[in-house]
Amino acid sequence: MPKDSGIGAASKRREDVRFLTGKGKYTDDINLAGQAYVHFLRSDVAHAKIVSVDTSAAAAMPGVVRIFTGDDFSGVGGLPCGWQVTDRNGQPMQEPPHPVLAQGKVRHVGDPIAAVVAESAAQARTAAEAIEVTLDELPPQIDMAAALKDGAPKVHDELTSNLCYDWVFGSDDAAIDAAFSGAAHVTTLDLVNQRLAPNAMEPRVAVGDYNDAAGDSTLYTTSQNPHVIRLLMGAFVLGIPEHKLRVVAPDVGGGFGSKIFHYAEEAFCTFAAKELKRPVKWTASRSEAFMTDAQGRDHVTKIELALDADGKFLGVRTHTMANMGAYLSTFAPSVPTYLHGTLMAGNYTTPAIQVNVKAVFTNTVAVDAYRGAGRPEATYQLERVIDKAAREMGMDPVEIRRKNFITSFPYATPVAVEYDTGNYVATMDKLLEMIDREGFEARRAEAASRGKLRGLGINCYIEACGIAPSALVGQLGARAGLYESATVRVNATGGLVVMTGSHSHGQGHETSFAQVVADMIGIDENMVEIVHGDTANTPMGMGTYGSRSLAVGGSAMVRATEKIIAKAKKIAAHLLEAADTDIELKDGQFTVAGTDRSVAWGDVTLAAYVPHNYPITEIEPGLEETAFYDPNNFTYPAGAYACEVEVDPDTGKVEIKGFAAADDFGNIVNPMIVDGQVHGGIAQGIGQALLEDCRYDETGQILTGSYMDYAMPRADDLPFYQVDHSCQTPCTHNPLGVKGCGEAGAIGSPPAVVNAVVDALQRGGMSHVTHIDMPLTPSRVWAAMQG
Amino acid sequence: MTQVTMTVNGKSVSGDVEGRTLLSDFLRKTLRLTGTHIGCDTSQCGACVVHVNGRAVKSCTAFALELEGAEVRTIEGMANADGSLGTVQQAFQDHHGLQCGFCTPGMVMSAAALLADNPKPTEAEIREYLEGNICRCTGYHNIVKAVMAASGQDVAAVAAE
Ligand code: FES
Numbered sequence: 001m002p003k004d005s006g007i008g009a010a011s012k013r014r015e016d017v018r019f020l021t022g023k024g025k026y027t028d029d030i031n032l033a034g035q036a037y038v039h040f041l042r043s044d045v046a047h048a049k050i051v052s053v054d055t056s057a058a059a060a061m062p063g064v065v066r067i068f069t070g071d072d073f074s075g076v077g078g079l080p081c082g083w084q085v086t087d088r089n090g091q092p093m094q095e096p097p098h099p100v101l102a103q104g105k106v107r108h109v110g111d112p113i114a115a116v117v118a119e120s121a122a123q124a125r126t127a128a129e130a131i132e133v134t135l136d137e138l139p140p141q142i143d144m145a146a147a148l149k150d151g152a153p154k155v156h157d158e159l160t161s162n163l164c165y166d167w168v169f170g171s172d173d174a175a176i177d178a179a180f181s182g183a184a185h186v187t188t189l190d191l192v193n194q195r196l197a198p199n200a201m202e203p204r205v206a207v208g209d210y211n212d213a214a215g216d217s218t219l220y221t222t223s224q225n226p227h228v229i230r231l232l233m234g235a236f237v238l239g240i241p242e243h244k245l246r247v248v249a250p251d252v253g254g255g256f257g258s259k260i261f262h263y264a265e266e267a268f269c270t271f272a273a274k275e276l277k278r279p280v281k282w283t284a285s286r287s288e289a290f291m292t293d294a295q296g297r298d299h300v301t302k303i304e305l306a307l308d309a310d311g312k313f314l315g316v317r318t319h320t321m322a323n324m325g326a327y328l329s330t331f332a333p334s335v336p337t338y339l340h341g342t343l344m345a346g347n348y349t350t351p352a353i354q355v356n357v358k359a360v361f362t363n364t365v366a367v368d369a370y371r372g373a374g375r376p377e378a379t380y381q382l383e384r385v386i387d388k389a390a391r392e393m394g395m396d397p398v399e400i401r402r403k404n405f406i407t408s409f410p411y412a413t414p415v416a417v418e419y420d421t422g423n424y425v426a427t428m429d430k431l432l433e434m435i436d437r438e439g440f441e442a443r444r445a446e447a448a449s450r451g452k453l454r455g456l457g458i459n460c461y462i463e464a465c466g467i468a469p470s471a472l473v474g475q476l477g478a479r480a481g482l483y484e485s486a487t488v489r490v491n492a493t494g495g496l497v498v499m500t501g502s503h504s505h506g507q508g509h510e511t512s513f514a515q516v517v518a519d520m521i522g523i524d525e526n527m528v529e530i531v532h533g534d535t536a537n538t539p540m541g542m543g544t545y546g547s548r549s550l551a552v553g554g555s556a557m558v559r560a561t562e563k564i565i566a567k568a569k570k571i572a573a574h575l576l577e578a579a580d581t582d583i584e585l586k587d588g589q590f591t592v593a594g595t596d597r598s599v600a601w602g603d604v605t606l607a608a609y610v611p612h613n614y615p616i617t618e619i620e621p622g623l624e625e626t627a628f629y630d631p632n633n634f635t636y637p638a639g640a641y642a643c644e645v646e647v648d649p650d651t652g653k654v655e656i657k658g659f660a661a662a663d664d665f666g667n668i669v670n671p672m673i674v675d676g677q678v679h680g681g682i683a684q685g686i687g688q689a690l691l692e693d694c695r696y697d698e699t700g701q702i703l704t705g706s707y708m709d710y711a712m713p714r715a716d717d718l719p720f721y722q723v724d725h726s727c728q729t730p731c732t733h734n735p736l737g738v739k740g741c742g743e744a745g746a747i748g749s750p751p752a753v754v755n756a757v758v759d760a761l762q763r764g765g766m767s768h769v770t771h772i773d774m775p776l777t778p779s780r781v782w783a784a785m786q787g
Numbered sequence: 788m789t790q791v792t793m794t795v796n797g798k799s800v801s802g803d804v805e806g807r808t809l810l811s812d813f814l815r816k817t818l819r820l821t822g823t824h825i826g827c828d829t830s831q832c833g834a835c836v837v838h839v840n841g842r843a844v845k846s847c848t849a850f851a852l853e854l855e856g857a858e859v860r861t862i863e864g865m866a867n868a869d870g871s872l873g874t875v876q877q878a879f880q881d882h883h884g885l886q887c888g889f890c891t892p893g894m895v896m897s898a899a900a901l902l903a904d905n906p907k908p909t910e911a912e913i914r915e916y917l918e919g920n921i922c923r924c925t926g927y928h929n930i931v932k933a934v935m936a937a938s939g940q941d942v943a944a945v946a947a948e
């Protein structure tokens with residue numbers, strides 16, 4: 001029986017009302033009295049020495065308040081990187097400076113050279129065109145392999161090469177060599193996980209403000225984690241102590257990773273507002289977003305899978321080049337390493353795994369976490385090579401996976417993580433139930449009668465979510481802790497306000513978080529209000545990404561609510577003249593166990609604030625508690641996905657005919673929201689598989705810099721999906737037993753699509769087609785078919 | 788600067804605009820109706836869709852000055868007279884047809900325009916009509932379902948959750 005409120009209920013989202021009536025408050029909707037506007041003059045070449053920047057003509061243009069260049073920022077820090085990877089020789093990665101405005105050189109198209117602050121956005125833009133910039137062009141490094149060649153021109157002259165790090169992880173050479181030398185069969189696959197542009201529909205915006213009298217700075221920004229921005233920008237860039245700096249991320253129109261990072265424009269607006277003593281606003285155009293939002297993926301990989309004669313996996317060895325772009329974005333170094341290498345066991349018992357990643361600087365936009373971040377790259381290569389191996393060995397793709405499933409937990413992989421729980425057999429069984437595999441042959445024959453090639457792709461995935469364990473991520477190179485926080489404030493009349501360090505930008509926390517707290521107390525959800533996004537009224541938290549908010553932020557909220565309940569029970573015990581150990585809380589009523597003596601939630605909360613009859617010698621008045629939660633492990637959502645496609649043999653066009661996802665997210669708080677998260681992930685994953693490709697030409701110009709060239713998935717590119725999350729193995733180490741669901745779809749779906757297309761072509765007699773690199777555009781599929 | 792007068796959400800409004808002022812800017816900046824969103828600079832995302840004289844228009848492609856006397860409706864004008872959500876809005880909430888809410892105003896305005904023309908669109912017709920509205924979150928599954936529901940079609944059978 002579905003519940004109608006609390007944990008497990010498909011409660012309608014309360015935030016929807018403001019979004020559906022145009023009353024959301026996004027950063028660009030904020031306009032401060034006297035604000036000036038900034039326009040950034042950006043490099044139109046990928047790599048050049050800055051010879052001179054002459055702003056004199058521009059400065060005299062109408063409305064110009066001031067023009068800033070790199071020299072204005074020589075006294076402040078650069079944008080910091082939050083993760084340090086140690087390379088195979090024990091050396092720290094090469095870490096170049098990242099100035100707020102370019103100093104000496106520009107390193108990618110879009111690198112900001114100067115910033116014009118003017119009375120209007122149009123005046124700022126017009127004046128920027130009058131700035132005289134002389135550049136001395138240098139050879140751009142676009143291709144990773146070329147950038148790694150000895151003597152290749154360097155993106156950063158102060159580094160020894162374009163290699164950021166060369167990282168080796170997992171089993172030692174002896175173990176991996178033994179696995180391969182003892183193998184009956186080795187399958188090898190070379191593949192590209194192409195670069196993607198995250199494209200949150202709301203472009204980034206920053207509004208800096210400065211209160212002269214108090215000496216306080218405020219930044220309104222499109223961020224997934226305002227506290228992290230406050231910490232990074234305050235401590236490392238501008239030298240503003242946190243108590244003098246407030247960061248507000250109001251309604252945010254999607255992030256998908258791209259709004260985790262600290263960007264130059266945020267620091268600029270905060271800095272300029274203080275310099276000019278007036279608010280300074282920047283709103284990105286979509287074109288700027290393509291040039292400045294950290295992009296995703298961009299891995300070139302060779303993966304080898306060693307198997308015994310029965311199809312048991314003996315070893316996995318990978319070599320990957322990962323593009324960092326021109327500068328290290330906030331969490332960039334962690335994506336190809338600890339969010340990717342650690343997932344190379346997948347759902348399988350492979351005993352020996354070795355991962356090598358070379359991270360490379362190029363004259364392109366920085367690359368960092370994008371929905372899934374590292375985990376889609378791991379899943380894609382593993383699930384593709386397994387499919388190829390099954391075909392080479394004449395095995396069924398489902399059976400080869402079943403043969404290798406991990407079935408007992410906890411399970412420590414050779415790549416440093418320990419899966420606490422899971423049931424990969426159950427999700428695969430569920431998937432097969434959903435897709436009518438037996439009926440596939442008839443569907444294929446019917447498609448063939450229409451001249452279409454039909455194929456079915458099936459794969460599994462696992463991800464490490466609830467990105468946290470501070471101690472663990474600290475060992476792995478994180479320069480921050482990754483706990484989460486919550487303050488629960490109970491008001492005198494019984495309503496609650498929960499101030500969370502998590503941030504909602506589409507995930508519906510205002511609804512689902514309230515469901516959890518209301519359920520714990522046994523009161524109506526509408527008595528709980530969720531506050532997020534403002535460092536001035538929420539406890540220090542690390543924000544929302546890595547499918548961590550319910551698992552980590554929700555757990556902090558549970559801990560704080562537990563403290564509230566424990567204290568409330570003491571008050572109730574006093575009012576009921578009983579021992580607090582005898583008090584039970586159910587449906588918002590405190591009862592002395594085994595009696596009918598009870599007192600209502602509202603009477604207890606009132607007593608806390610009107611403590612006339614109160615155990616004042618034992619406990620303080622008031623009812624407000626804070627908790628910080630730092631788990632001891634990641635969570636491991638997993639599942640099985642299937643895609644059915646038809647390929648037009650004349651044009652190579654792929655049409656998705658069916659898509660099914662069977663996920664294990666542990667316990668579910670709001671199934672409606674979970675479905676929506678999975679739908680969104682699948683759509684982005686299918687977008688990667690079929691459409692999206694962020695391309696540069698050899699000079700470093702972005703070829704896909706607008707929606708005319710970058711193919712975003714649209715409603716008519718996609719079908720209805722079947723999604724199921726009834727297989728539930730609750731996480732064993734967080735109080736809610738939840739695992740996280742935000743990225744699963746984007747991780748699990750690309751291999752399903754590609755497996756399906758390869759299957760269609762193979763069944764159509766094109767046995768030479770063993771792989772096609774994404775996106776599977778008609779021209780690529782057609783070319784592959786021609787051999 | 789020239790003065791332009793039009794009817795927005797049933798109220799007569801005037802403002803000074805330049806020849807190059809877009810309707811989207813007039814709505815957002817002059818009238819402070821910030822429900823209409825800007826998601827691109829090439830007229831392709833649909834976040835800015837409003838109704839002009841009853842037709843769905845990308846407000847980033849229309850000049851305010853050319854709309855003297857026009858009837859404009861924005862997301863702020865879609866609720867019922869008593870303030871409750873209108874049919875399309877309510878269907879979006881009921882079927883979880885929005886996540887971050889940024890594409891939502893444009894989606895709702897496009898969907899309403901579709902239903903005005905075609906009261907019972909098929910799934911394929913809805914998908915095709917919404918081709919000009921990008922949702923990155925991306926809730927097309929539930930958006931399509933919501934539009935079907937808003938047109939009175941039974942969506943219980945739509946690919947199970
Ligand atoms: S803002 Fe008008 S179509 Fe994108």
Ligand code: FES
Nearest residue numbers: 886890922923924
């Ligand atoms: S709901 Fe976020 S873009 Fe559509």
